[in-house]
Amino acid sequence: MSRFETVIGIEVHVELSTNTKMFCGCSNRFGAPPNTNTCPVCLGLPGSLPVVNEQAVRDAMKIGIALNCEVARSCLFHRKNYFYPDMPKDFQISQYDEPICFGGYLDVEGGRVGITRAHMEEDTGKSTHIGEGGRIHDATHSLIDYNRAGVPLIEIVSEPDITGPAHARAYATELRNVLRSLSVSDVKMEEGSMRCDANISLREPGGEFGTKVEIKNMNSLRSLQKALEYEEARQAELLESGKSVTQETRHWNEADGETHSMRSKEEAFDYRYFPEPDLVPQAPPLSLIEEIRSSMPELPASRRARLAEDWALTDQQIFTLTSVDGLLDLVSDAVERGTDPVTATNWATGDVLAKLKTDGVDADQSGLNGHKLADLCELVANGTLSTKLAKQVLITVMETGKGPGEVVEEEGLAQVSDESELAAIAEKIVNDNPGEAERYRAGEEKLLGFFVGQAMKATRGKGNPQALNELFRSKLSE
Amino acid sequence: MAITPDDVRHVAKLARLDFDEAEVARFAKDLGDILEHASKIAELDLADVEPTAHPIKLENVWRPDELRPSLTPEQALANAPAAEEQKFRVPRILEVEEVGE
Ligand SMILES: [Zn+2]
Secondary structure, three states, rough: OOOOOOEEEEEEEEOOOOOOOOOOOOOOOOOOOOOOOOOOOOOOOOOOOOEEEEEHHHHHHHHHOOOEEEOOOOOOOOOEEEOOOOOOOOEEEOOOOOOOOEEEEEEEEEEEEEEEEEEEEEEEEEEEEEEHHHHHHHHHEEEEEEEOOOOOOEEEEEEOOOOOOHHHEEEEEEEEEEEEHHOOOOOOOOOOOOEEEEEEEEEEOOOOOOOOOEEEEOHHHHHHHHHHHHHHHHHHHHOOOOOOOOOOOOEEEEEOOOOEEEOOOOOOOOOOOOOOOOOOOOOOOOEEEHHHOOOOOOHHHHHHHHHHHOOOHHHHHHHHHHHOOOHHHHHHHHHHHHHHHHHHHHHHHHHHHHHHHHHHHHHHHOOOOOOHHHHHHHHHHHOOHHHHHHHHHHHHHHHHHHOHHHHHHHHHHOEEEEHHHHHHHHHHHHHHHHHHHHHHHHOOOHHHHHHHHHHHHOOOEEEHHHHHHHHHHHHHOO | OOOOOOHHHHHHHHHHOOHHHHHHHHHHHHHHHHHHHHHHHHHOOOOOOOOOOOOOOOOOEEEOOOOOOOOOOEEEEEEEEEEEOOOOEOOOOOEEEOOOO
């Protein structure tokens, strides 16, 4: 542990999942063929005029309210001017000194983090660098797809309240949970619909802020933490040896686990912000703000408290249920159909989650739903399936989407509990093994396991072990 | 307010404009005159006047979140000096370099 205090602030960009872009009616669909979702507005053609998407404004307010922000009674859009081919207009429409939401906070593990602001802006196009290694500095040229240009973005800026890499990860995780609960974005870091940049500096405990470094290019919560850990150690080492930290932007490289300086060849950016003359001021009426405030969904913190209370789950189970897409819905639906919450949760956070991870799919893409999970639990509860067989059935259900009952029938997996059928099998085994039967009767009681084992073999694992135990006990004492 | 030739060169660079020395001198004078003219406003007492970003009093011009037809990629790329793989082809971007350290 170094003697320094770590100071971190995080900027998160979230792509809204509206139908259309921020300022035009082009589709906001991820993964469409290049340049199929473009028009004169998002291509920046002369004479085109932007018009604000009402849903994006509503979503921005919803996010602000969830983050305990004040919603501005009036705010502006500004032009942020810069020359880079990912923005065909040569400026990005953003908000500058009058953001729509400001002054909030988010409570996360490790302590409350202040939210400076949440503002609206538009995303840029996507460039591909052609040439050796696909890296920008040894590319021969670049190709631009403007489908993403103009997609509504919300930038959420935290106060420098974050005290270390683990706290940073907890903040980003909780923020993602909140955004997911609002259904305003699919918040997938790997697809870029949620992007985190971090500012980090070190200082003597209680002293002046140190020189900060901005780090970018972290595409998972894990790499956010790892990049900050690396940077924290790098800065501590510089300071310990009497050197100073350079203010700069550094890129995280997942492959070598280090941050690398991205030195700008230009003098410092001067974005020359000025009010966007093509857009009028935004002044959300109080009635609209109240309408959104009164229709807010339940937020993760309150939902977690309710789960602990109503379902008596452990903190770890609650964390898993609320952090993995669709898992809580799965359990809720099963519970609604009468399954015990702990049983349903054990399945969901155990075998179901393991299978989802193996297959690399989300819960809603698997063949399982709450109804089928309830059926599976019922088949175990009524003795039709042993836990071992149920796990096997679960895999088939998740792969094929068939109902558990159907799988049991098709594969003949039902546990044999039928008395007469088992009795016939037991009788035959006792007759076929007179020596063992003799020894059991003479007091060698551990041979009961041998008989049950033979019966399980004869039923290919489907005999009900309790029923067989009983049967052999009574048959051998005749 | 005096505008120096260096101010003009700085603004020109930010706007990607290239001027010779005669132009730099002319714009320094012109821009200075314009600012001089505008600074007359500072003589007035405007403490109670809202800054005017828009001359017409309009707010919240919004559109519903409904799809409108986009251009075809052929139309979108029609004015592009170069295209490749249905994308706009641009020259090498020299903004930043990664320095190993
Ligand atoms: Zn468009």
